[in-house]
Amino acid sequence: MHKNLTMSHELSDSKASISWPLLPMLAVLGLLGYTRFVSTSSAWLADSLAILLAYTLAQTGLCLSQKTAWLTHASLRWVVLVVFMLLALLAGIWIEAVFWPPLSASHAVWLLPAVLVIFIFATILPAAMDLEIRHRTHASLAAEASKHKMERQILEARLAALQGQIEPHFLFNTLANTRALIHQDAATAEQMLNHLIAYLRAAMPDMRLSTTTLGQELTRAAAYLQIFQIRLGPRFQFSVKAPDEVLACLIPPLAVMSLVENAIKHGIEPQPGDVRIDITASNKAGQLQITVSDNGRGFQGELGSGVGLLNVQERLLALFGEQAELQLQPRDSGGVSASISLPARTGELA
Amino acid sequence: MTTNIIKQNPQTLIAEDEAILQQELQTALAQLWPELDIISTVDDGIKAAQAIAELRPDIAFLDVRMPGLSGIDVARLAQHPCHIVFLTAHNDYAVDAFDQGAVDYLLKPLDMGRLALAVQRLRQRLSQQPADLSALQVKKTQESLRWIQASVGNQIRFINVSDVLCFRADSKYTRVITGKIEAYIRTTIKDLAAQLDTDKFWQISRSNIVNVAAIDAVQRSDGGLALRLQASDDWLTVSQAYQYQFRQM
Numbered sequence: 001m002h003k004n005l006t007m008s009h010e011l012s013d014s015k016a017s018i019s020w021p022l023l024p025m026l027a028v029l030g031l032l033g034y035t036r037f038v039s040t041s042s043a044w045l046a047d048s049l050a051i052l053l054a055y056t057l058a059q060t061g062l063c064l065s066q067k068t069a070w071l072t073h074a075s076l077r078w079v080v081l082v083v084f085m086l087l088a089l090l091a092g093i094w095i096e097a098v099f100w101p102p103l104s105a106s107h108a109v110w111l112l113p114a115v116l117v118i119f120i121f122a123t124i125l126p127a128a129m130d131l132e133i134r135h136r137t138h139a140s141l142a143a144e145a146s147k148h149k150m151e152r153q154i155l156e157a158r159l160a161a162l163q164g165q166i167e168p169h170f171l172f173n174t175l176a177n178t179r180a181l182i183h184q185d186a187a188t189a190e191q192m193l194n195h196l197i198a199y200l201r202a203a204m205p206d207m208r209l210s211t212t213t214l215g216q217e218l219t220r221a222a223a224y225l226q227i228f229q230i231r232l233g234p235r236f237q238f239s240v241k242a243p244d245e246v247l248a249c250l251i252p253p254l255a256v257m258s259l260v261e262n263a264i265k266h267g268i269e270p271q272p273g274d275v276r277i278d279i280t281a282s283n284k285a286g287q288l289q290i291t292v293s294d295n296g297r298g299f300q301g302e303l304g305s306g307v308g309l310l311n312v313q314e315r316l317l318a319l320f321g322e323q324a325e326l327q328l329q330p331r332d333s334g335g336v337s338a339s340i341s342l343p344a345r346t347g348e349l350a
Numbered sequence: 351m352t353t354n355i356i357k358q359n360p361q362t363l364i365a366e367d368e369a370i371l372q373q374e375l376q377t378a379l380a381q382l383w384p385e386l387d388i389i390s391t392v393d394d395g396i397k398a399a400q401a402i403a404e405l406r407p408d409i410a411f412l413d414v415r416m417p418g419l420s421g422i423d424v425a426r427l428a429q430h431p432c433h434i435v436f437l438t439a440h441n442d443y444a445v446d447a448f449d450q451g452a453v454d455y456l457l458k459p460l461d462m463g464r465l466a467l468a469v470q471r472l473r474q475r476l477s478q479q480p481a482d483l484s485a486l487q488v489k490k491t492q493e494s495l496r497w498i499q500a501s502v503g504n505q506i507r508f509i510n511v512s513d514v515l516c517f518r519a520d521s522k523y524t525r526v527i528t529g530k531i532e533a534y535i536r537t538t539i540k541d542l543a544a545q546l547d548t549d550k551f552w553q554i555s556r557s558n559i560v561n562v563a564a565i566d567a568v569q570r571s572d573g574g575l576a577l578r579l580q581a582s583d584d585w586l587t588v589s590q591a592y593q594y595q596f597r598q599m
Binding site: 168169173181232270271273302310326328 | 367368369370371373374377393394395396397415417418439440457458459460495496497498499500504505506508510535536537542545
């Protein structure tokens with residue numbers, strides 16, 4: 001039982017790798033101070049001041065563009081950077097003209113701007129491009145990771161669908177009933193077989209699909225509940241109510257069946273006396289709401305190892321994030337009301 | 351003068367919640383063992399326990415999954431000793447537990463040959479004292495805990511155990527802390543420790559269990575150990591008794 005405890009760092013954050021131009025700024029201030037004490041003007045002082053000021057401004061622009069949170073788009077960051085580079089250029093020319101008018105006149109007009117432009121480009125551009133490339137890599141890695149997570153969830157759902165199709169208890173008990181009915185009541189035996197066939201047919205949907213329609217899922221749930229109607233006799237009643245327009249909505253496979261199976265297993269079967277399950281579905285302002293209520297035994301323990309409902313919750317989270325929800329509530333009249341709410345869609349699920 | 355010992359027919363109880371299966375078993379027993387008296391048929395576990403206490407049958411056929419009480423519980427709590435045959439659709443109930451003592455079990459759908467064998471065994475054992483099943487226990491499945499139901503307001507939340515950062519004892523409740531929510535449950539730290547996967551969760555003191563994957567840093571302090579969880583500034587002390595888990599790191 002051991003584990004390496006290493007502090008894991010995320011891909012080193014691009015924001016941390018550039019720093020504000022404090023040193024050049026201090027140098028600019030220092031040089032400005034120096035000019036006040038020195039009466040003779042010198043060309044090297046003026047040129048250094050212009051270049052340092054331009055560099056300070058351009059670097060500030062780079063820092064601002066990279067460290068401002070709401071500049072999420074690369075083009076926005078480039079605009080900010082270019083504006084600051086232009087400011088840097090103008091400031092360089094301006095400071096030289098203000099402090100040393102005679103000197104600036106003696107230059108060739110294009111010389112200072114050219115030197116400044118080359119200096120700014122040489123120092124700022126490589127850093128900016130490097131940072132932008134890192135941004136892009138970071139974003140594509142994150143997108144890749146979330147895509148992988150999604151694919152894994154869909155695979156798991158499919159696996160769960162394949163594994164958890166038919167509970168052996170359900171199947172053997174149903175077959176036992178069917179066989180007994182052949183002698184006791186042949187017509188009901190035939191009905192039972194028809195329901196079992198309908199259930200099994202719906203239980204083996206096209207496994208390449210990661211979604212099913214609410215209509216299909218409700219058909220399967222109804223067949224399943226019909227079987228219990230025969231097995232448990234008059235003590236069990238059920239209803240399924242869904243308006244036609246929601247039947248085409250897409251839902252993750254087994255989502256509704258998991259709720260129904262859960263209600264039977266933990267609510268209905270352990271509860272003596274008259275019991276019922278009611279399934280309703282509706283579209284409320286674009287949200288598909290499916291509710292499975294029972295009046296069975298209600299919540300027992302608070303711990304569990306079964307994965308049915310957990311899988312439903314995780315699949316909803318993976319497909320819809322905050323837009324979908326699995327809710328379980330104890331009912332005042334006893335039993336449990338379980339409902340899922342997800343965006344009502346008919347084309348693509350997510 | 352001769353005394354006539356009137357050999358009474360053996361009496362049985364059938365407890366099966368599904369009427370069709372109950373009917374089938376009744377018919378089959380009538381054919382295989384005509385002198386067997388079916389004195390009562392019930393459809394839930396509570397009625398079964400009452401019928402055993404009141405009617406004192408020699409034999410009881412008990413469905414394992416029944417409303418009210420399970421067949422196992424009925425047998426365990428039986429106030430009158432009787433020979434018991436369990437009925438189940440799937441032997442997920444650690445059937446080897448049934449093999450201890452004079453108990454039989456039948457799988458549904460019933461195999462008539464197998465039922466005949468059970469009847470034969472029962473006939474032989476009727477003269478013997480029924481086995482004492484008060485200690486009968488179904489082996490608990492050794493699956494580790496996967497989810498926790500915790501009420502947050504009027505809602506029941508399902509918390510995936512792997513999302514839990516730590517469990518902390520808090521007066522008579524246990525606080526469950528995940529990255530998103532905190533909730534209280536009634537299960538104690540001790541009971542949780544027994545059910546959690548010990549590769550993934552380590553108890554570090556009498557009142558704390560942590561998710562190993564959520565440990566951010568461990569440090570020595572005053573000869574002891576302390577650890578800090580992700581997204582937290584608190585250092586939790588690892589008690590002496592639980593430090594062995596960290597030795598091999």
